[in-house]
Amino acid sequence: MRLTLRIWRQRGPEEPGALTTYEVNGISPEMSFLEMLDTLNEELILAGDEPIAFDHDCREGICGACGMVINGQAHGPERTTTCQLHMRHFADGDTIDVEPWRAAAFPVVKDLVVDRSAFDRIIGSGGFVSVPTGSAPDAHATPVPKPVADLAFEHAECIGCGACVAACPNGSAMLFTSAKVVHLNSLPQGAPERESRVLDMVGTMDDEGFGGCTNTGECAVACPKGIPLQSISRMNREFLRAGLKGGGRAD
Amino acid sequence: MAVAIRTDADPTRKPPGKPSRKPARKPSFIGSVWRSTVGKKAVMAVTGLIMLAYLVAHMLANLKVFLGPDDLNGYAHWLRTLGEPFLPHEGFLWLARLALLTTVVLHGVAAAQLSRRDLAARPRGYAHQRRRASYATRTMRWGGVILGLFIVWHVLDLTTLTVNERAEPGHPYENVVATFSTWYGNAVYITAMLALGLHIRHGFWSAAQTLGAGRPRRDKALKTAANVLAAVLTCGFIAVPVGVMSGVVS
Structure with missing residues (x-):
């Protein structure tokens, strides 16, 4: 799968942020959303860029650490956590918007990480x-x-x-x-x-x-x-x- | 992925695990209700239900217009003598007006304070917009403002008769006919009644949730009751201008 990602990048709590566009190739439908981001981060690191910061821990849907708003929906289109959301729910060539939780009580720490x-x-x-x-x-x-x-x-x-x-x-x-x-x-x-x-x-x-x-x-x-x-x-x-x-x- | 959390460095954040509430002082019920978002919502629910009950009575009384001038005017006169001699002339009417004014003000003030707080709690929206809640839910705030403005016009039109050019005191039937003989009278009234229907559609169900009556198995019944109330009140109120426009009431 080839995807266009528009991901919220913000260096720190007081820094201004913006949606940044990335292209990823070679995503398999079996990957979880977080594995897709891992793939993108590996490419970013190899290119010498700062990887995208996001929270995650158990990756089996029981800890509540991961969380991002995908195409305007918390945890994306399926009723599950982001780690249990699989790329088969997206189509080849899709553009996906990824943003952090937005709430005054959850200030952004960096990129997709918020302080909960x-x-x-x-x-x-x-x-x-x-x-x-x-x-x-x-x-x-x-x-x-x-x-x-x-x-x-x-x-x-x-x-x-x-x-x-x-x-x-x-x-x-x-x-x-x-x-x-x-x-x-x-x-x-x-x-x-x-x-x-x-x-x-x-x-x-x-x-x-x-x-x-x-x-x-x-x-x-x-x-x-x-x-x-x-x-x-x-x-x-x-x-x-x-x-x-x-x-x-x-x- | 290791990410530096800045909570320790930032003195404005409270340390985790330490409740910010002042402990061990027994709060007054009214004070704690008004201070909390849950309590203020309960005030909105109770005042909303009081206004809803009033509207049912008001709508039924309005329908007397179809029984002719004597019936409606007689009812209006009876309202003024209700409670006599225990109450002075128009005593009941003024008590009802005072109660309604209190509920409207409480409802509006609580709504304004909660809305300000709600907007501040989501300072930045999402770049990716998606489908939102139902139309009735989304229009509660502006619908409420419209209804507030309508109440002002409605009182000036049919209670004080300030803006009703052909009105005469003591002749409600004739004044109603005068109001609905103008295009703007009909337009303002019907628009407001449609807004009222939408407001009740979400408001009644929401009030039930706020007062703790919501349960999964009861949800459908509550939503149906809200829809029926909204439809009956809207149709009942709109029947009067439609009656005047069609010549049934003249």
């Missing part, structure tokens, strides 16, 4: 459960009904890749935050922090400069793990409930 530590700070403010120290409890000590376990697991699938923020016209992190809140709030293990978790995580989300939700639904379309749009509604309910209960804090 705002997500870490949301997690740090409530994405945990209190556990007794000492010996490990028996696995069956706390019964969890099957539907609840299924709901929690569906939301635990979130890998924090940030595609929801990248796809949202408001740069909102509601789908990410709701996945974390619903995951832990639906389980008995998460009950002690049920109110403070949602209030604190939403508070941190707002403080980090993410936009609000206008229910456009772009996030759920982009999510490689299929977190449903209605998770946001579940979190909204948790938020209003927690607010009415006084935030679960002692006076």
